[in-house]
Amino acid sequence: MEKMLRMDESIFDMVSRHPEVIEIMVELGFKDIAKPGMLQTAGRFMTLSKGIKLKKMDLDTVKLAFEQHGFEIMK
Numbered sequence: 001m002e003k004m005l006r007m008d009e010s011i012f013d014m015v016s017r018h019p020e021v022i023e024i025m026v027e028l029g030f031k032d033i034a035k036p037g038m039l040q041t042a043g044r045f046m047t048l049s050k051g052i053k054l055k056k057m058d059l060d061t062v063k064l065a066f067e068q069h070g071f072e073i074m075k
Helices: 011-017 021-028 048-055 059-068
Strands: 003-006 071-074
Touching: 011 021, 011 048, 021 059, 048 059, 059 071
Parallel strands: 003 071
Antiparallel strands: none
């Protein structure tokens, strides 16, 4: 079964279900999420879609990175 993530769910919820999400996000450039306390504070309201807009990243690049780790990203 594939691992599913939603663009509008909090990073905290994603990581709670799939801890490997942090490593993928750091590889993509979301380095702040690995800082102590960030997941418990900003991670509770930050979503993947908000992070992509904030970092001005390409959505297809992010989706591909997650797909390479066995995830499917839903809207």
